[in-house]
Amino acid sequence: MSADEEPLIEIDGLKKHYSTDEGLLDRILGDAETVKAVDGVDLEIAEGETLGLVGESGCGKSSLGRTMLGLEEPTEGSVYYDGEDLTELSSAELRDYRKDLQFVFQNPFASLNPRLTVSDIVGEALDVHGLAAGEERAERVEELLETVGLQASHASRYPHEFSGGQRQRIGIARALAVDPEFIVCDEPVSALDVSVQAQILNLLEDLQEDFGLSYLFIAHDLSVVEHIADRIAVMYLGEIVEVGKTEEIFSPPYHPYTRSLLSAIPEPDPLWEGDRIILEGTVPSPINPPSGCKFHTRCPIAHDECSEWDEHPDLEEVSSTHGIGCPFHEEIQDEVGSSADSTGAESTAD
Amino acid sequence: MSHESQRTTTTERGRIRVTGFDTSVFEDRDERFEWQQDESTVSRDRMTRAWERFKRNRTALVGLAIIAVMLFTTIFARPIAIEGITIQPFSLAPFDPTNSNFGALNQGPSAAHPFGTDWSGKDILSRVMYGGRYSLTIGVITVGIALSVGVPLGALAGYYGGWIDEVIMRLVDILYAFPFLVLAIALIAVLGQGFWNMITALVLVVWISYARLLRGEVLSVKENEYVTAAKALGARDRSIIFRHVVPNAMAPVIVQATLGIGTVVLNAAALGFLGLGLEPGSPEWGSMLARGRSSLIQGQWWITVFPGLAIFLFVLSINLVGDGVRDAVDPQGDTSGGAGVRE
Numbered sequence: 001m002s003a004d005e006e007p008l009i010e011i012d013g014l015k016k017h018y019s020t021d022e023g024l025l026d027r028i029l030g031d032a033e034t035v036k037a038v039d040g041v042d043l044e045i046a047e048g049e050t051l052g053l054v055g056e057s058g059c060g061k062s063s064l065g066r067t068m069l070g071l072e073e074p075t076e077g078s079v080y081y082d083g084e085d086l087t088e089l090s091s092a093e094l095r096d097y098r099k100d101l102q103f104v105f106q107n108p109f110a111s112l113n114p115r116l117t118v119s120d121i122v123g124e125a126l127d128v129h130g131l132a133a134g135e136e137r138a139e140r141v142e143e144l145l146e147t148v149g150l151q152a153s154h155a156s157r158y159p160h161e162f163s164g165g166q167r168q169r170i171g172i173a174r175a176l177a178v179d180p181e182f183i184v185c186d187e188p189v190s191a192l193d194v195s196v197q198a199q200i201l202n203l204l205e206d207l208q209e210d211f212g213l214s215y216l217f218i219a220h221d222l223s224v225v226e227h228i229a230d231r232i233a234v235m236y237l238g239e240i241v242e243v244g245k246t247e248e249i250f251s252p253p254y255h256p257y258t259r260s261l262l263s264a265i266p267e268p269d270p271l272w273e274g275d276r277i278i279l280e281g282t283v284p285s286p287i288n289p290p291s292g293c294k295f296h297t298r299c300p301i302a303h304d305e306c307s308e309w310d311e312h313p314d315l316e317e318v319s320s321t322h323g324i325g326c327p328f329h330e331e332i333q334d335e336v337g338s339s340a341d342s343t344g345a346e347s348t349a350d
Numbered sequence: 351m352s353h354e355s356q357r358t359t360t361t362e363r364g365r366i367r368v369t370g371f372d373t374s375v376f377e378d379r380d381e382r383f384e385w386q387q388d389e390s391t392v393s394r395d396r397m398t399r400a401w402e403r404f405k406r407n408r409t410a411l412v413g414l415a416i417i418a419v420m421l422f423t424t425i426f427a428r429p430i431a432i433e434g435i436t437i438q439p440f441s442l443a444p445f446d447p448t449n450s451n452f453g454a455l456n457q458g459p460s461a462a463h464p465f466g467t468d469w470s471g472k473d474i475l476s477r478v479m480y481g482g483r484y485s486l487t488i489g490v491i492t493v494g495i496a497l498s499v500g501v502p503l504g505a506l507a508g509y510y511g512g513w514i515d516e517v518i519m520r521l522v523d524i525l526y527a528f529p530f531l532v533l534a535i536a537l538i539a540v541l542g543q544g545f546w547n548m549i550t551a552l553v554l555v556v557w558i559s560y561a562r563l564l565r566g567e568v569l570s571v572k573e574n575e576y577v578t579a580a581k582a583l584g585a586r587d588r589s590i591i592f593r594h595v596v597p598n599a600m601a602p603v604i605v606q607a608t609l610g611i612g613t614v615v616l617n618a619a620a621l622g623f624l625g626l627g628l629e630p631g632s633p634e635w636g637s638m639l640a641r642g643r644s645s646l647i648q649g650q651w652w653i654t655v656f657p658g659l660a661i662f663l664f665v666l667s668i669n670l671v672g673d674g675v676r677d678a679v680d681p682q683g684d685t686s687g688g689a690g691v692r693e
């Protein structure tokens with residue numbers, strides 16, 4: 001769906017490096033270190049599409065989401081929206097684009113100011129952009145609350161009076177207030193109970209249909225995005241290692257990292273006997289990322305040369321919509337318990 | 351039986367169908383949950399809840415009561431007139447605190463003069479009652495001005511960081527490096543004695559602690575997602591700082607400021623004692639102590655003990671109230687605004 005259309009948003013070589021230099025002393029001594037949170041990412045998001053962005057914590061996926069919306073200053077690269085390079089805009093010019101580009105946060109307990117009422121939280125966007133005032137503002141806030149499945153009477157309450165799922169709905173109402181085109185959802189359900197997760201995911205899905213939204217949906221787990229994403233990008237240490245349509249990600253050929261993420265999805269069938277590739281260790285520090293392919297320290301099929309390359313391998317097109325950043329991906333062909341195995345299981349279960 | 355439907359939908363877009371258990375159970379529970387909430391918490395904001403916690407703190411209430419009594423006596427000690435118009439006609443103090451009575455010098459406590467009289471025959475009870483005006487206004491005004499300087503500067507330093515932070519905090523460090531009295535003596539030597547000069551000297555040393563404290567809080571509060579959310583909405587820095595950051599960073603500063611009133615009164619008394627306070631002879635508690643120093647040796651204890659007690663009682667009460675405020679606004683650090691992953 002995205003290949004032939006002009007993308008809504010295009011990320012081009014985006015980099016976000018953090019410097020650890022905190023004060024004058026560090027600067028004088030020059031012992032600052034650089035954290036390469038996002039290290040050259042290219043992505044496209046089409047209108048009405050949901051792109052899932054998956055990776056372990058610390059891989060830079062949140063930084064990518066924040067940097068692309070200009071919440072953090074990018075180190076390098078561009079983000080094109082509507083033909084405009086957002087990274088070139090001044091903060092005043094960017095303010096106008098905030099109406100189109102919104103954000104839903106991970107932690108519903110930290111993303112709502114505890115001192116403001118729901119009406120002030122949701123209405124802030126209306127105030128900032130002068131979209132509605134007085135009576136109209138109150139009506140709009142109530143309408144938004146009802147859109148996200150809350151009651152209009154909740155407007156005068158404070159965030160602490162709501163459960164996690166309800167708070168996340170408030171956060172979504174706030175993002176919707178400006179009538180956006182595109183929303184970055186930064187792990188919007190990972191802080192919620194499983195039973196509530198599905199409700200929020202369904203809400204996001206419904207809103208997408210009703211308002212024609214596009215999402216960048218960030219998650220640390222493939223199982224969350226498999227239902228909601230049209231396409232998925234897998235991120236590791238600041239690099240996109242695989243990108244493709246959801247079904248392409250969930251079936252071979254795989255990137256070795258995707259393969260291990262897939263086998264980490266809990267399998268509800270206790271009789272299922274598949275290979276489980278368990279990732280060893282934690283994500284290496286992005287301050288001193290491994291040389292060559294950044295995944296080589298944990299890669300089950302790592303070759304000697306993988307660590308010797310000058311840089312991380314580029315994405316290799318295996319189909320027009322599917323790219324894999326590993327030249328040896330063909331060595332991983334076996335199925336993961338996902339689609340193929342379970343279709344097998346289905347026939348036996350019936 | 352249940353997993354097959356989950357697994358086969360793997361790569362299809364669409365609503366999530368949770369099978370294997372009945373979602374209506376949850377929906378029902380949600381409904382009931384909300385209904386209970388309606389009953390228990392009818393939109394009480396944080397101030398109301400803090401006040402409720404404060405009310406349960408006995409010692410803090412005692413402190414508050416003492417302060418209220420002192421405030422009352424000091425206001426009604428002598429009439430207050432502004433530009434010739436009397437706005438407070440009552441006069442509780444038995445004598446004019448500035449009136450000398452040379453017939454009754456250095457008298458001990460008696461029925462006519464419960465706190466005795468001083469070297470020029472002034473009634474000490476009246477002077478202590480009236481003197482509260484100086485001490486209390488110095489305390490409140492100093493803290494007020496110090497807050498209005500320290501809070502914006504601390505907020506700017508913490509929020510923007512960089513060179514702004516560097517400049518403000520180095521200034522704070524430099525002021526911190528001076529002992530308070532040295533700074534105050536130097537300043538009063540330059541400016542001369544007087545009410546406002548004394549306040550200036552006090553403000554100079556008090557604001558730095560508020561600025562430093564708030565800066566530290568702002569550093570952590572500004573990392574909260576609701577601040578990023580406000581940025582994502584396109585809110586301006588000014589509105590982010592004063593709507594989202596400062597209100598959530600103020601709790602420790604408010605506690606500090608409450609306690610600070612006591613410290614300022616004490617410092618003002620110290621300056622008065624050193625002869626650097628108000629004009630000699632004014633019935634300020636610290637100055638009264640200083641004047642009574644020489645008579646203490648002659649056994650005239652009442653001249654120093656009563657103003658000393660007044661200072662002690664006031665500072666103690668302020669500290670009790672300050673601790674109460676701390677417990678009320680900051681139960682287990684709940685007000686840092688983050689709330690974090692609790693619950």
Ligand code: SF4
Binds near residue numbers: 294297301328
């Ligand atoms: S390039 Fe080498 S180390 Fe990297 S994923 Fe492929 S096989 Fe593993």
